[in-house]
Amino acid sequence: MEAAQIDFYPYQFKPVLKFINSPTERLIIADEVGLGKTIESALIWMEFQARQQAKRLLVVCPKTLAEKWCDELRTKFLLDARIVDFSGLEREVRYLKTEGPEHSFVLIASYTGLRPPKRELRFLREQLDPKGKYSAKTMLLNELLNWPLNFTPFDMVIFDEAHYMRNSATTTFHLGKTLAESASSVLLVSATPVNNSNTDLHTLLRLTDESFFGSQGTFEVLLEANRPTVQAANALARHPIDVALLGEALEGMRKNEFIRKSPLFDQFEGEIAKLRFNDKAQIAKCQDLTEKLNLLGNYINRTRRVQVKENRPKRDPMVLTVNYSKEEMSLYQTILWIVRAKCSRDRRPFHIFQVMGLQLRAASCLPVLAKEIRDGRFGEIEDLIHEAVGEAVCTHLDGDDFSTVQDFSTLGELLHYDYEENDSKYRELQRLLAKVIPDEKVVIFAYYRPTLSYLLRRLAQDSIAVTMIHGDTPVERRLEEIERFRDPRGPRVLLSSEVGSEGIDLQFCRVMVNYDLPWNPMRVEQRIGRIDRVGQQAKRLSIVNFKVRGTIEERLYDRLHSKLERFANSLGDLEAVIGNEVQKLTVELLSKDLSPEEEQRIMEQSERV
Known part of the structure; x- marks a missing residue:
């Protein structure tokens, strides 16, 4: 070495x-x-x-x-x-x-x-x-x-x-x-x-x-035996220490023959008995013992960010709240209505995750979605409605049945509105780059490639030096664009998708913007990981999130993302839970016609994990 x-x-x-x-x-x-x-x-x-x-x-x-x-x-x-x-x-x-x-x-x-x-x-x-x-x-x-x-x-x-x-x-x-x-x-x-x-x-x-991990059945028994030790590690990682979970974990470890007979367990119990919850050295010793008692410890090394003290930058979250115009909100609500109508006809998760692409487009960039609808990407306007509620239903609807959403002609009229000229979300991005962080290099993430292309064109029109990478960018070209972005004289803004940035180190940049927010907050954590890496010299990172007031995404963000922050110290045991939770929430939120209050109630129920 x-x-x-x-x-x-x-x-x-x-x-x-x-x-x-x-x-x-x-x-x-x-x-x-x-x-x-x-x-x-x-x-x-x-x-x-x-x-x-x-x-x-x-x-x-x-x-x-x-x-x-x-x-x-x-x-x-x-x-x-x-x-x-x-x-x-x-x-x-x-x-x-x-x-x-x-x-x-x-x-x-x-x-x-x-x-x-x-x-x-x-x-x-x-x-x-x-x-x-x-x-x-x-x-x-x-x-x-x-x-x-x-x-x-x-x-x-x-x-x-x-x-x-x-x-x-x-x-x-x-x-x-x-x-x-x-x-x-x-x-x-x-x-x-x-x-x-x-x-x-x-x-x-x-x-x-x-030989040791031969059968799935034996492995399941091993995992169950190991569960109390994992719980103990999670309890000790939380700030403050989760005393109730630690007590439950200790009880489980005492009942477990694999663990109880280890001399390390006696030492662990002794350390817990005299543990002062504000003594970092004692906590670290207990954490070290839980790792040694972990039955998979010889085969897996798992270091969490919270365990790493060396030069960890502080994350400063910044929320840019966008207020849609009347026309923008009308188009957004129309798309949400169409998506919910489609999902209510088939509540299987696979179908819903196919349909929700339309909703993700609306949440990402309305000007792009409006242009795609005008250009016939999703068929005629009537086709969108027919597919959502069914041909037979549509033929029996009169104007009053669409009282909560625009009818065919109103949706057509909405598409005549100039969403690009009046893009409230992009105006906030302009303000951010010009007034809030005027001299900083910035990485902007979006999961929808046409959104990246739209931002590339508009930023260039505003005389902001910009480059872009995504999943179809050849590897050699991707590395060239990263080097251009790294150069102090190079582009000020890098536009990227998650796939485009896979394996890319951007720790020379300290500002990251989520132009759209994945429903799963773990995806956001993976984006942040592009700049919050070993070698990041900045003491503080600015993480900028866009939220559009009055949308389902805003309410989901407030719930799930705040939950992720509260449990950041035990991320390892929540990652899978949050992923499953987002899937269940998506089915609930998109397959029913819910009021904002009903949406809130479902999200609150999801927090009781």
Whole structure:
């Protein structure tokens, strides 16, 4: 580790020590976004290299992250890292067979570049027919599984964004399983919460220890036995400490044979008995003991942002409240009515999440949506209404039946209004950039690509230097635009979607704007993680959220996002809960014609988690 050309933080030693003490030399690194999992992984490799004379490292990641891995391994760790496609990996394996175990490499490849055809999965573990016709990928993976030499092909394989392998039926999982079995050690790296799904977690743990995590049923028993320890850790992480939850967790731990017999549990009970709730050192000692008592602790490293004290910037939330004009609110309410009418006819979550795209467009950018309706993207205006309430219903409606919403002609009249010229939301953005933060670089997120294009055009018209990245921006171009944005003389504003920013480090910027807000607040946290990362030098981050007064999104924000802030210190145990909660809330809020008071009541009920 002495060769590493970086400053790293004490918490980044933790996964290194866990790996050294691991019974299998396999570990899941599940730290929250922005804490430096790439650095932790590379530190583990360097330590493994020093201890075991390891020579061959393979990193498998999404294609969009390959350049980042290559750059960090080269510049920060002075490793001769190379990005390879399948042919490049195949060539290295041939050299390895010829040159023997002294052959060394540090290679980076993508999941899509290596995974075999699905139709050939059954051939991976079979003896191949010499006369058979197989793809080159299947033949290489089969060869790795049946490696004929007395050393392993890879000393370590690192899987970044390992949740790509969470479904054991996919070719990506089978690729991962094959490479894991061909390696002496394995790291699985993912910021995605490890408790989103027991099945997903079990699938990843199988790659760390197939014999220990053999069956889903045994794993469920293990998870249940581990629950009190997780509760104790969550209780200790909250400010103030959740005394009731801690007491319940202790009782559960006493009843658990796995935990009760550990000498560490006696020590833990003794520390809790004398714990002063304002003594940070004592709390840290108790937290350390809960981690050691965690039955999955040897296989998973999970560092939460709240546990990291080193140079954490303070987040300053700023809410820009937008007041729609009469015409804007009328169009918004009309879209909400159409969406609710469609959803009330079929309350299945899958159908509702298909339909709610129209609602997300309305919440993101009304001028864009109005233009799309005018251009016929959703058919004729009458088609929108017919599809919402049904053809038979429409033929029997008279004008009075649309008293709470515009009829066909009124909706048509609304579309003649110039929403772009009178865009209340964009005017607030103009004010923000000109008067509130006039000299700052700014990242603006929106989940709807036409919104990004609209903002790109309007900001350029206002003589603001701007650039944009999204999911379809080629990786090379994406990196070029980030470098332009990083340059003090470059664009002042970066427009981005979540997918566009995946794996991108923007810690040189301290202002982030959510032009629209995902209904799931965890998505907002992932956006913030682009700038709230290791290496952020600013003491304070400005997180700007738009809220439009009188909309369903405003009321949802006030409830769910405030809830997320209140429980920020125990985010790890709430991530999955909030995700499920948002899905249930979406079904309730969009499948019924609710008054604002009724919406509020449903959201209040959702808070009792």
